[in-house]
Amino acid sequence: MESPHALLELILDTVPQPVWVVDHAGELVFANPAAVAVLGYDDFAELKGKPSHQTVHHHRPDGSVYPAEQCPLLRPRMSGESVRCDDDWFFRRDGSMIPIAWRSAPLELPDGRGAVVAFVDTTERRAAEQALRERDAARIRAAESRATGRRIMESATAVRRQLARNLHDGAQQQLVSLLLELRLIREELGTDPARARRLLDEAAEHTQRAIDELRELASGIHPAALASRGLVSALKALAARSALPVLVTGAVEVELTEGLEACAYFFVAEALTNAVKHSHASHVVVTVTAREPQFTVEVHDDGVGGAAPGGSGSGLAGLADRVDALDGQFTIDSPVGGPTLLVAEFPL
Numbered sequence: 001m002e003s004p005h006a007l008l009e010l011i012l013d014t015v016p017q018p019v020w021v022v023d024h025a026g027e028l029v030f031a032n033p034a035a036v037a038v039l040g041y042d043d044f045a046e047l048k049g050k051p052s053h054q055t056v057h058h059h060r061p062d063g064s065v066y067p068a069e070q071c072p073l074l075r076p077r078m079s080g081e082s083v084r085c086d087d088d089w090f091f092r093r094d095g096s097m098i099p100i101a102w103r104s105a106p107l108e109l110p111d112g113r114g115a116v117v118a119f120v121d122t123t124e125r126r127a128a129e130q131a132l133r134e135r136d137a138a139r140i141r142a143a144e145s146r147a148t149g150r151r152i153m154e155s156a157t158a159v160r161r162q163l164a165r166n167l168h169d170g171a172q173q174q175l176v177s178l179l180l181e182l183r184l185i186r187e188e189l190g191t192d193p194a195r196a197r198r199l200l201d202e203a204a205e206h207t208q209r210a211i212d213e214l215r216e217l218a219s220g221i222h223p224a225a226l227a228s229r230g231l232v233s234a235l236k237a238l239a240a241r242s243a244l245p246v247l248v249t250g251a252v253e254v255e256l257t258e259g260l261e262a263c264a265y266f267f268v269a270e271a272l273t274n275a276v277k278h279s280h281a282s283h284v285v286v287t288v289t290a291r292e293p294q295f296t297v298e299v300h301d302d303g304v305g306g307a308a309p310g311g312s313g314s315g316l317a318g319l320a321d322r323v324d325a326l327d328g329q330f331t332i333d334s335p336v337g338g339p340t341l342l343v344a345e346f347p348l
């Protein structure tokens with residue numbers, strides 16, 4: 001029959017749980033094979049008699065020295081309490097670090113109180129947790145990008161519908177009546193050349209109107225004014241067409257990309273449309289500032305406030321997407337009662 005002590009060592013030899021014992025001085029007097037293996041040693045003889053803290057716990061993960069007095073792992077020797085930590089680390093023999101969870105309990109030994117420490121390598125558990133976190137983050141990102149994609153599709157559909165409407169109501173209408181006029185002119189040519197000439201003058205005028213209409217329409221797709229006159233002038237032209245008095249101020253001290261200019265232009269266009277449609281404002285102030293490291297566009301109306309994305313409209317949600325697509329920040333400050341301030345900020 002083995003002694004209880006020898007039996008215990010036999011058991012500890014075979015269990016997969018790493019266990020070690022330190023004496024009253026904090027020196028290793030026992031480590032089972034599982035502990036020896038986790039720490040990267042071949043044999044307990046390499047660890048025997050060594051101070052445990054200075055051997056496996058001497059530095060913090062940030063590289064700073066970890067004084068033994070501060071280490072809770074050794075505390076049970078002194079205080080008699082049991083201590084645990086699920087978020088610690090040990091150094092292996094080759095200097096690599098492993099994440100560790102440990103339990104340390106006081107243990108009465110022949111020459112004073114020591115501690116028994118049971119620990120596990122948490123590398124796999126952490127990897128699994130990290131994988132879960134990444135999976136959740138990926139799911140959230142996928143859901144967000146689906147929602148953005150949907151909004152972009154919806155706004156693209158809305159733009160197409162608007163274009164079709166404008167083409168139908170504007171340019172197509174003009175071209176159809178032009179066709180009728182030309183047919184009439186052909187009939188009149190033989191019988192009443194003077195009338196035919198008058199009709200031709202009118203037809204030329206109507207052609208010009210159709211051209212203007214198409215140009216307007218095209219400038220809604222990519223504002224021609226932007227390319228020819230620059231952002232501030234294009235915004236002033238936009239402001240001049242608004243049903244509200246609009247003041248455009250600001251300074252563009254750096255060259256902006258075409259994408260940023262177009263984004264700013266449509267931002268102001270939608271904000272002005274909203275001010276006219278919803279705000280009951282008396283006037284609007286548009287401010288653009290492009291100075292390293294930031295490009296800021298602000299639209300301020302003195303109206304009733306309460307602007308919020310969502311609901312039936314897609315204008316503000318579209319603006320949020322537009323700004324987001326260029327790494328910008330979009331903020332709406334529009335308390336009920338007013339006023340309303342829309343801001344888009346882009347890093348330069």
Ligand SMILES: Nc1ncnc2c1ncn2[C@@H]1O[C@H](COP(=O)(O)OP(=O)(O)O)[C@@H](O)[C@H]1O
Nearest residue numbers: 274275278279305306307308313314315316340
């Ligand atoms: N400048 C504003 N002042 C007051 N309310 C506003 C303003 N801009 C937007 N709103 C409110 O926010 C809602 C959402 O605006 P938006 O997304 O542009 O949709 P839409 O203009 O098509 O209604 C509007 O329906 C309106 O109630």
Ligand SMILES: [Mg+2]
Nearest residue numbers: 274313315316
């Ligand atoms: Mg709107």
